[in-house]
Amino acid sequence: MPIRATRPATRLPGGRAAVAALSAALVAAVVGLSGCTLVEEAVREREAAASDTSPTAAAPADQDTGQDTGQDTGPTREPGEETTDDRPVTTLSVGGATIEVAAPAATVEAEDDTPGLHTVTLELAPGEVADLALTSAGALDVDSDGSVTVLDGAGTPVAALAPPAPGERTDGSTPRVTVSDVDPTHARLQVDDRVRPGEDPRAADETVRFTFAVGDHAIDRATWGENEGGRSLAVDPSDWVRHAGEAGLALVRAQLVAAEPEADSTTMDDQLVCHAVGAPDKATWNLEPWRPDVGLILTATAHCNPV
Known part of the structure; x- marks a missing residue:
């Protein structure tokens, strides 16, 4: 699925980053499916956990190292900062957490046959964004595949947002969706309005409808x-x-x-x-x-x- 997430990859100690990447590729090849990001994430988490026990201390978060990382940290909206637009806000309660969805058009439907499962449908024109805000204690962790883990105040996963699934345009192309973290409690979804080779420029101006599942019963x-x-x-x-x-x-x-x-x-x-x-x-x-x-x-x- 053409989804991009802007979460930076965890840096691994020493030369183990290359080993982890190779391991992820090998596992994806062995299982014969496109699950490389899941495996890569698992390897990253284990290597990151191992690095926490390393005697080399990391620089404090507020320490200026004097080095430009070259990473785009994304929008700089402060936590809890109100938007200045008039987008309607839809509130979603899941896993004991409360999430507000601000978008030009959004609907949330509870699935009767599955406890704790909701389907969120958004309609976005190219360049428009939908913002997710966690208003309860915890954090939103944007994963590399465009899914979002909802954490409680103790850092435990209590719900999950599946990667958004965009519908097709009139020319048959599938729009790209960017999922990025704004800050620890805010995430942003945006339709990429760039025209790829072979696409009809007129189709790129269409409003896109896409859906994603949000659930807490795994x-x-x-x-x-x-x-x-x-x-x-x-x-x-x-x-x-x-x-x-x-x-x-x-x-x-x-x-x-x-x-x-x-x-x-x-x-x-x-x-x-x-x-x-x-x-x-x-x-x-x-x-x-x-x-x-x-x-x-x-x-x-x-x-x-x-x-």
Whole structure:
């Protein structure tokens, strides 16, 4: 899906950035699907966690290093700053969090057949933006695939926004959607109005309708059983979260570990990521605590079942 997010990549210590990137590419090739960003994000998080234990202290956030990072930090709107336009604001409550959606045209519909699931529909003309503001305690974490993780005040994922799905223009082209973080509690969605080669310039002026799912219920059930002669946890993720990108995976992980603390191990997390990337539509994601910790690459090579 042609979605771009402006979240900067985490810097890895030493030369491990190249290793992480190679690992992500290899896993994506092994599973045979376009889930590279999910794997890359998982590798980044683990390497970042490892770097936190490094004896080398990071520079304080307010310290001027005198170096230009060359990164565009995006809009500089202050947290809580009111917009000066007259866009209507729609309020969404999910996972104990409250999110305000400011857009020229927005609707929020609750899905009756899935608890805690909402579908947000936006209509934006090229260059127009929709702003998401978290008004409760916590943060909005914009992920690299355009999904957004909603964190509570303790930093725990409590909801996920799936990557927005734009509709087609009259010429059959699909508009690009940019999702960016404005500050820790604000995110912005914008239609890219640049015309790509082969596109009809008139189509680029069309108002675009796109939708995204917002939910807080990630797992329908998780039950222990036997598989290949050992204990196995059969995880049945909700349908919407299977395609909710990095934010969906973060929500599944948080709720799974909260319900089944034994799942908080490297080998079971590798199996979880492998299923999310390579077999999202499998009936259940079977995770076994007794499988060897061989790393994410070899777990994927073994079709999520290393022995």
